[in-house]
Amino acid sequence: MATVKDGPIVAPTPGHSGRSPSGISIAIVTLMVIATLKLGQAFVLPVVIAVLLTLMLSAPVRWLQKLRIPERFAAAIVVFGALGVFVGGATLLASPAMQWVASAPETMAKLEAKVRRIAKPLSALQRSADRMQQATGPAAAADAPKTVQLATPGIFARVSLGTVAAIPIALTVVFLTYFLLANGPLFRRKLAGLLPGQSELTRREHLLGQIELAASHFLMTVALVNTGVGVLTALALWAVGVPSPLLWGLVAAVLNFVPYLGPVVTATIIALAALASFEEPARALLAPALFIVIHLTETNFVTPMLLGRHLPVNTVAIFLGLLFFGWMWGIPGAVLAVPLTVCVKLVCDHLPALAHVGKLLDN
Numbered sequence: 001m002a003t004v005k006d007g008p009i010v011a012p013t014p015g016h017s018g019r020s021p022s023g024i025s026i027a028i029v030t031l032m033v034i035a036t037l038k039l040g041q042a043f044v045l046p047v048v049i050a051v052l053l054t055l056m057l058s059a060p061v062r063w064l065q066k067l068r069i070p071e072r073f074a075a076a077i078v079v080f081g082a083l084g085v086f087v088g089g090a091t092l093l094a095s096p097a098m099q100w101v102a103s104a105p106e107t108m109a110k111l112e113a114k115v116r117r118i119a120k121p122l123s124a125l126q127r128s129a130d131r132m133q134q135a136t137g138p139a140a141a142a143d144a145p146k147t148v149q150l151a152t153p154g155i156f157a158r159v160s161l162g163t164v165a166a167i168p169i170a171l172t173v174v175f176l177t178y179f180l181l182a183n184g185p186l187f188r189r190k191l192a193g194l195l196p197g198q199s200e201l202t203r204r205e206h207l208l209g210q211i212e213l214a215a216s217h218f219l220m221t222v223a224l225v226n227t228g229v230g231v232l233t234a235l236a237l238w239a240v241g242v243p244s245p246l247l248w249g250l251v252a253a254v255l256n257f258v259p260y261l262g263p264v265v266t267a268t269i270i271a272l273a274a275l276a277s278f279e280e281p282a283r284a285l286l287a288p289a290l291f292i293v294i295h296l297t298e299t300n301f302v303t304p305m306l307l308g309r310h311l312p313v314n315t316v317a318i319f320l321g322l323l324f325f326g327w328m329w330g331i332p333g334a335v336l337a338v339p340l341t342v343c344v345k346l347v348c349d350h351l352p353a354l355a356h357v358g359k360l361l362d363n
Helices: 022-039 041-066 071-102 104-118 120-136 155-182 184-194 198-240 245-255 261-277 281-307 315-350 352-361
Strands: none
Touching: 022 041, 022 315, 041 071, 041 155, 041 184, 041 198, 041 315, 071 155, 071 245, 155 184, 184 198, 198 245, 198 261, 198 281, 198 315, 245 261, 261 281, 315 352
């Protein structure tokens, strides 16, 4: 309908309803991205891991390039060298890991006996409560239906099936990481060309380089810190006599990527391993106590010194990121939650259109 404003008739702009659809569009796009990440986990997760590894390993590749080693050869040295170290470490730890898996029933029986001995007063109280419940409760029916429990695959079968299923995913991650490192500048130019605004292609390519450098610095620093935590944990457990200290050091290094929950789980695992290995409860509690000292030192002194006073994102964002990526991808998502949240924050900081999101995530 035409509008009269003190003179000429002004027709409304075709297709304009007076309301901006940008908010609804952003919400729809966000939901579509979340659904894609959730439903396409089998494809998306290896790609995300490869991108994070590319950011982490880009610094050694740049260092080799300064020595006048071609980019493709530098990428091959770094990727397959890291793969060799990983395979060597896995081979070294395979024997103690399988021993712990094989002795799991016996270990659990020992733990149950020791916990029962420690909690003997509580057990007596529980038995009294059970007797009272049996005395006052209804008698069990003689013709109660019998239950049949189907046999489930053993732990060795599950581990074997999981290992076989992980081989193609691991190969995908390795080769995709190599191709991304070997074609870093080309891939950056292609990605910058996909963004709107062809006249600003050089600036966008430089922007992507800045994001890559910032994310690479963070990921490499966190990886080195967590490796240090694993090494110190292994040395501490070796000093107090806990069997397979290298295995528990690896567990500490990996779980240290998971904020809040990871160190708690690590301390619990170390406490159970020590309790199963030692007869004296005081000596068993020394092992998790040493890990807690290492963790507190890393959290309050080492990491703030290397990354600044705090992480680039606030604690609420880290916790929400842990919930979100853990819900999407399970345990792998929880391990990748902090690096992914930090990368999202760095991208928002460098893009003016998302600067308000970066401020929301800032510490």
